[in-house]
Amino acid sequence: GAGVSQSPSNKVTEKGKDVELRCDPISGHTALYWYRQSLGQGLEFLIYFQGNSAPDKSGLPSDRFSAERTGGSVSTLTIQRTQQEDSAVYLCASGGGYNEQFFGPGTRLTVL
Amino acid sequence: KNQVEQSPQSLIILEGKNCTLQCNYTVSPFSNLRWYKQDTGRGPVSLTIMTFSENTKSNGRYTATLDADTKQSSLHITASQLSDSASYICVVPLSGTYKYIFGTGTRLKVLA
Numbered sequence: 001g002a003g004v005s006q007s008p009s010n011k012v013t014e015k016g017k018d019v020e021l022r023c024d025p026i027s028g029h030t031a032l033y034w035y036r037q038s039l040g041q042g043l044e045f046l047i048y049f050q051g052n053s054a055p056d057k058s059g060l061p062s063d064r065f066s067a068e069r070t071g072g073s074v075s076t077l078t079i080q081r082t083q084q085e086d087s088a089v090y091l092c093a094s095g096g097g098y099n100e101q102f103f104g105p106g107t108r109l110t111v112l
Numbered sequence: 113k114n115q116v117e118q119s120p121q122s123l124i125i126l127e128g129k130n131c132t133l134q135c136n137y138t139v140s141p142f143s144n145l146r147w148y149k150q151d152t153g154r155g156p157v158s159l160t161i162m163t164f165s166e167n168t169k170s171n172g173r174y175t176a177t178l179d180a181d182t183k184q185s186s187l188h189i190t191a192s193q194l195s196d197s198a199s200y201i202c203v204v205p206l207s208g209t210y211k212y213i214f215g216t217g218t219r220l221k222v223l224a
Contacts, residue, residue: 004155031210042116042201042214050210091155100146101212103155 002026004104006092012110013082021077021107023092029102031095034067034077037106038088046090049075082111114139118202118215126223129192133218135185135202147176147187148201150217156201159187192222 005024013019025032034046045059049069060066064082069075079086089108093101116137125131137145144163148156160171162178162185169176173196175188189196202215 040216042216043212045211048210056210093155095210100158100161103157105153105155108153 004092004094004102006104006107008107009105010108014112015084016081018080019082019109021090023075023104025094026102029094032069032075033093033101035091036088037091084111087111114206114213116202116204116213116215118218120218122219124221124223125192127192127194130190131192133187133200135215137183137204139204139213141207142180143205143207145178145185146203148203150199150201194222194224196220197222
């Protein structure tokens, strides 16, 4: 595809359930980021993948959050035992040249 | 502390009018600053990038300025259109890292 895609676009879940968010980066981009965007807040860094290197997980807010990237392409962000404070838009971005990031449309997560 | 602050937080203008959005940063060392436009329900899209040596750059009706001495940037929108309604986010990379500092954005609403 021409850009970064994410699925689902919207996810409503009940507190305590697990959710899985998917990101398809631009083909050939080795860098991939996950961010969380809450209302009125700047984008919050969650995790960074670069090629086959170990990911930087320093932004993950708790051990309920995990992410993987298979084959250096598709990435999934998993949130276990969701809490209401996890409600936010989760954005994925893949890296290009000169520090430009190309963002997907995001997944809006609502935890009831 | 590395920070990016934007003002105003929100802005409402009439179609056809001009407006200027502000971004102040304390990120050091500084290499570049990027302005993104984020439409509702979409991911951010890059409008322009300002490097250390650039003072002004235009992209259609958008003109960005940079004053590296005062660590300020502005985004001027000329002859606003309804489609300019969006959030505008200022982003500065942390030099030597793959991380970025995001402003909280300015939400612009253009009314007919």
